[in-house]
Amino acid sequence: MPRPRTHSKDDLIHRAMERFWSHGYSATSMDDLVKATGISRHGIYSDCGGKRALYLEGFAAYQHVVVSPAFAAIEQNTSGLSEIAAYFERQIALAAEMGLPGPGCLVANAMTEMAPHDPDVAAQVSAHNQRLKSGFANAISNEAPGMGRADIDALADFLVLSAQGLWSMSRIVETPKPLRRHAETLLDLLKCRITK
Amino acid sequence: MPRPRTHSKDDLIHRAMERFWSHGYSATSMDDLVKATGISRHGIYSDCGGKRALYLEGFAAYQHVVVSPAFAAIEQNTSGLSEIAAYFERQIALAAEMGLPGPGCLVANAMTEMAPHDPDVAAQVSAHNQRLKSGFANAISNEAPGMGRADIDALADFLVLSAQGLWSMSRIVETPKPLRRHAETLLDLLKCRITK
DNA sequence: CTTGTAGCAGAACGGGTGTTCTGTTATTTA
DNA sequence: TAAATAACAGAACACCCGTTCTGCTACAAG
Numbered sequence: 001m002p003r004p005r006t007h008s009k010d011d012l013i014h015r016a017m018e019r020f021w022s023h024g025y026s027a028t029s030m031d032d033l034v035k036a037t038g039i040s041r042h043g044i045y046s047d048c049g050g051k052r053a054l055y056l057e058g059f060a061a062y063q064h065v066v067v068s069p070a071f072a073a074i075e076q077n078t079s080g081l082s083e084i085a086a087y088f089e090r091q092i093a094l095a096a097e098m099g100l101p102g103p104g105c106l107v108a109n110a111m112t113e114m115a116p117h118d119p120d121v122a123a124q125v126s127a128h129n130q131r132l133k134s135g136f137a138n139a140i141s142n143e144a145p146g147m148g149r150a151d152i153d154a155l156a157d158f159l160v161l162s163a164q165g166l167w168s169m170s171r172i173v174e175t176p177k178p179l180r181r182h183a184e185t186l187l188d189l190l191k192c193r194i195t196k
Numbered sequence: 197m198p199r200p201r202t203h204s205k206d207d208l209i210h211r212a213m214e215r216f217w218s219h220g221y222s223a224t225s226m227d228d229l230v231k232a233t234g235i236s237r238h239g240i241y242s243d244c245g246g247k248r249a250l251y252l253e254g255f256a257a258y259q260h261v262v263v264s265p266a267f268a269a270i271e272q273n274t275s276g277l278s279e280i281a282a283y284f285e286r287q288i289a290l291a292a293e294m295g296l297p298g299p300g301c302l303v304a305n306a307m308t309e310m311a312p313h314d315p316d317v318a319a320q321v322s323a324h325n326q327r328l329k330s331g332f333a334n335a336i337s338n339e340a341p342g343m344g345r346a347d348i349d350a351l352a353d354f355l356v357l358s359a360q361g362l363w364s365m366s367r368i369v370e371t372p373k374p375l376r377r378h379a380e381t382l383l384d385l386l387k388c389r390i391t392k
Numbered sequence: 393c394t395t396g397t398a399g400c401a402g403a404a405c406g407g408g409t410g411t412t413c414t415g416t417t418a419t420t421t422a
Numbered sequence: 423t424a425a426a427t428a429a430c431a432g433a434a435c436a437c438c439c440g441t442t443c444t445g446c447t448a449c450a451a452g
Binding site: 394400411415419 | 426427428432433434437444448449451452
């Protein structure tokens with residue numbers, strides 16, 4: 001009997017996620033979200049309950065839509081340096097495609113803007129970083145079987161830090177070139193360290 | 197004849213800078229600034245003209261108050277890896293002193309929050325990064341006289357990126373320990389690369 | 393075609409925003 | 423002591439925020 005829905009909850013979450021991604025949480029108003037998603041205030045509240053809840057759902061969706069496709073190769077047990085390089089290249093190409101200076105990484109942005117003042121966001125960010133760290137550690141250990149666990153962990157953690165730094169940089173550069181150079185330098189340092 | 201001032205413009209700028217540093221621009225209201233600085237709205241407007249102008253002045257002050265004291269040693273022509281290590285250690289100790297998870301770096305925060313949507317902030321951030329890059333390049337070239345200019349520049353730029361990543365991390369960690377481990381890993385990678 | 397129902401757009405709301413303005417206060421010179 | 427001056431505290435302002443609510447719309451069942 002009822003009127004059929006003109007949008008799905010997934011539509012809402014994904015469109016809102018893109019807005020939060022490029023403009024951050026505070027600088028995105030409900031009016032912005034209504035315009036960006038094409039969904040009325042009522043729809044947003046009945047589907048998700050409010051701005052903050054929508055942000056958190058968008059954060060989770062970012063994992064499926066952006067992180068997993070880019071990171072899956074690293075998480076396989078055949079991965080190595082070339083998969084790490086491909087991961088950075090893929091994300092840089094995505095940033096260039098979206099336009100530079102660009103939105104960077106939703107998680108990296110959340111780490112700076114939200115995490116220190118919002119425990120829920122901090123927990124999601126930490127989980128994300130832990131996932132990246134495990135993936136990088138997997139790839140490094142495949143590449144350097146003789147390296148100790150402590151050294152691998154330290155390098156993997158540092159790769160997570162470098163990724164965050166890279167997305168920060170992507171918010172001020174005009175072209176992908178400096179980002180590619182950063183990634184290249186990082187890979188060089190890694191190779192240098194692994195081959196000792 | 198007039199009533200004497202109870203505060204200086206510098207007082208205002210420095211106290212406001214600390215608030216922007218820890219809470220960001222959007223999440224700091226004029227009420228917050230009045231409470232944090234102890235200076236009335238009228239004083240803020242007559243001294244600086246408004247919130248944004250105050251932020252930009254605070255940004256400039258950050259260079260003198262925080263960056264220069266920490267970075268001066270690296271900019272001397274006798275600097276090397278030990279000065280780079282000391283710079284990171286000093287900033288990490290400062291972060292620990294201010295409380296973790298902490299404010300990170302005002303410039304790093306601005307890069308994420310403001311730079312993509314504010315050309316004036318972007319320009320100041322770029323100038324800061326350029327200063328860091330030159331300093332790091334100076335220290336690296338002192339340490340590795342045989343290294344080519346292009347390699348030195350790439351490493352110096354990457355050190356800037358790592359610094360930004362480190363301050364991002366400082367916004368989610370509970371203790372300085374992981375930050376020190378990151379700095380140590382970075383220095384190890386650098387040494388490894390320089391000694392080839 | 394009528395009726396019931398859920399979705400819809402947008403008005404309304406209290407509170408907070410950055411900014412401006414208005415009196416008052418404290419101090420120094422005359 | 424009295425007048426002049428500029429800084430002070432805080433009220434006032436118009437606007438925007440996230441949230442809630444109201445009345446209308448469009449479709450499916452009877």
